[in-house]
Amino acid sequence: MNIAFIAHDRKKDEMVNFVIAYEQVFKDHMLYSTGTTGKRIMEQTELQVQRFMSGPLGGDQQIGALVAKDEMDLIIFLRDPLMAQPHEPDITALLRLCDVQGIPVATNVATAELLTNALARGEFGWRELVHKYKPGEWQA
Numbered sequence: 001m002n003i004a005f006i007a008h009d010r011k012k013d014e015m016v017n018f019v020i021a022y023e024q025v026f027k028d029h030m031l032y033s034t035g036t037t038g039k040r041i042m043e044q045t046e047l048q049v050q051r052f053m054s055g056p057l058g059g060d061q062q063i064g065a066l067v068a069k070d071e072m073d074l075i076i077f078l079r080d081p082l083m084a085q086p087h088e089p090d091i092t093a094l095l096r097l098c099d100v101q102g103i104p105v106a107t108n109v110a111t112a113e114l115l116t117n118a119l120a121r122g123e124f125g126w127r128e129l130v131h132k133y134k135p136g137e138w139q140a
């Protein structure tokens with residue numbers, strides 16, 4: 001599965017602790033992140049993460065481009081609900097695209113835990129079908 005990690009500054013410690021807790025689950029997947037979030041994760045775990053640009057410089061949009069192509073399977077996006085972000089339109093656009101494609105997205109650590117446990121139990125098999133067939137082909 002392709003999994004993206006994104007965390008706003010005041011959520012980065014929470015993200016790193018979360019990824020450390022589930023490192024054994026995430027190590028079997030392709031991992032992506034915005035710039036600084038991925039740097040922090042790689043500094044504090046053994047995981048390899050493909051980093052995009054920092055969020056305010058376009059990282060959310062780069063991940064959004066993969067979502068638009070239905071190539072991202074899970075997004076863990078720990079947002080800061082108490083601080084305005086300069087790139088709020090990019091954040092809104094990314095979440096909108098997740099809803100367009102029906103991509104599982106966690107915006108707080110409680111949901112992140114539920115989705116990651118589902119991933120660990122192998123409950124993302126339906127995403128394999130999305131990778132295997134083009135849209136429309138698997139409805140018939």
Ligand SMILES: O=C(CO)COP(=O)(O)O
Pocket residue numbers: 006007008009033034035036037038053054055056059060085091
């Ligand atoms: O701003 C972000 C997401 O909107 C996160 O970007 P960084 O991981 O580069 O801090």
